[in-house]
Amino acid sequence: MPQNRETTYQAARAVAQQLEAHFDKHLTTARHQGDTNLAEAPRAKTIELILDTAFWASLRHEEGRPPRISLAFLSPEQAEQPLLFQQHLPFSSYVLTKLGPGVERPGIHLGVWLKEGELCVWGTTRSIPSLCFVVDVSEPGLLVIKHKRIDGFGKFANVAVLKGDQVKMIDEEQNSMPDCPNMLSSLLGFTTRSSWHDGINVLVQLAVSMREHRRGGLLLVVPSDSKTWEESIVHPILYAVTPAFDGLAALMRQDEEEKSQPAWQAALRREVDSLAGLTAIDGATILNDRYELLAFGAKIGRPMKSVPVERVTITEPVLGGGAATVHPSQIGGTRHLSAAQFVHDQHDALALTASQDGRFTIFSWSPCEQRVQAHRIDTLLL
Structure with missing residues (x-):
């Protein structure tokens, strides 16, 4: 494939220079900080060719199914125990x-x-260096450009999402917005290595798993030292859990040495998937901040002295996305309206909302704005 060939996927050509600058910037910073085992940044033309080829591959079928592949730009020498093809x-x-x-x-x-x-294409690998340029092809016409985090922990950091002719570059400055939830900051890459063993990581994994079942869902995270959230739930709760189920909580209480073991990570994934599965049931799944399951299939109701939520600030962490103040009905359906109302009445709670079409929104209260914030994060979860 000649490097000078013309590409036909216009979105690849439009974003290549930005992606080159992104990887150059982060790799230069990492080297100055003394980080090692770093990838090499691809040039714009190489990026354009990779994206062009990946896009057209995503539209092909093999035995009736589109490909689901991950492409990593690295030499065989940068991989650990690679599977090498005899002929490239x-x-x-x-x-x-x-x-x-x-x-x-x-x-x-x-x-x-x-x-x-x-x-x-020289082979396959499960191990790649930090900040390695990765293109994920998960469905026809959809490309997600991402990289491995410096410390190697947690979900890869998304850099851009290309869907057809639509390009979304992740805005890393979103973490500086007032009252940005820790969960959003972690997805943007602004967390420490230790944070990927704590609750931030658990919420991210829950969000990914909720999105994967494609049935839609609502997860409410409430404080463990208060019962005021019950005022916003219709009683009796048909699927209340007594005593609270602590399968996930028990794992989170283990020490750091245990958490570094593959067996612990596998157990965490099982618990996360089990809990996320409950969010597919009509109603809200309720988890406290100690990660104990309190109920599922719960109905949200507005307390008697409360007023309906009228305005919500919605953001999406992409360049040019900005923030808009809208009525919550403009964000989604009944599930989104219920989530916004719950957080409007319970300021110390968090609501994670998944749509059937893959959209994902975090609802949180902003003390600065005195208003509910809705953060669209599906571009970060792909």
């Missing part, structure tokens, strides 16, 4: 489609690198 394969949409069924499991990357000036 041409980097083409045809090759990616053919390889797709064998590499669609999470954590497997197809290694892409330049050989004699040409892009090629």
Whole structure:
């Protein structure tokens, strides 16, 4: 595949320079801070070619199914225990489609690198260096550009999302907005290594799992030292849990050494998926801030002395997204309106709302604005 060939996917051409600048900036900063095991930043033309080929591959089918692949730009020497092809394969949409069924499991990357000036596929790897350029192809016409975090923990940090001709570049400055929830800051990459062993990581994993079941769902996170949230729930609660189920809480109470073990991480994933599954049931799933399950299928009601929520500030962490003040009915349906009303009445609570179409919104109270904030974060969860 000649590096000078013309690309036909216009979104790739439009975003390539921005992506080159992003990776250059973060890798330069990491080197100045003394970080090691860093990737190499791809040039704009290389980025354009990778995105162009990945996009057209996403529209092809192999045995009736579109490919689900992850492409990582690194040399074989930068990978640990790579699976090496005897002959490097041409980097083409045809090759990616053919390889797709064998590499669609999470954590497997197809290694892409330049050989004699040409892009090629050299094999697969599960281990990539920090800030490695990764393109995730999860559905037709959808590309997510991301990178591995410096410390290697937690979900990869998303950089941009391309869907058809629509381009969304993640705005890393969103973490500086007033009352930005810790969960949003963590997804934008502004957390310490230790935070990925605490509740921030759990909420991120719950959000990802809620989104994956594609049935829609609502998770309320309430304080463990107060019962005022019960005023916003219709009683009796049909699916109340007594005593509170502490499967997830028990895992979170274990020490840091236990949390670093693969067995603990696997157990956490099982508990997260089980809890996220309950959010598919009509109504709200209620979790306290100690991660104890209190109820599911609960109905949200407005307390007698409360007034209906009229205005919500909605944001999306993408460049040019800005903030808008709207009526909550403009954000989504009944589930979103109920989530906004709950947080409007219970300022110390958090509401995580998943739509069937994949949209995901965090509702939180802003003391600065004295208003509910709605943060659209589906671009960060892909």
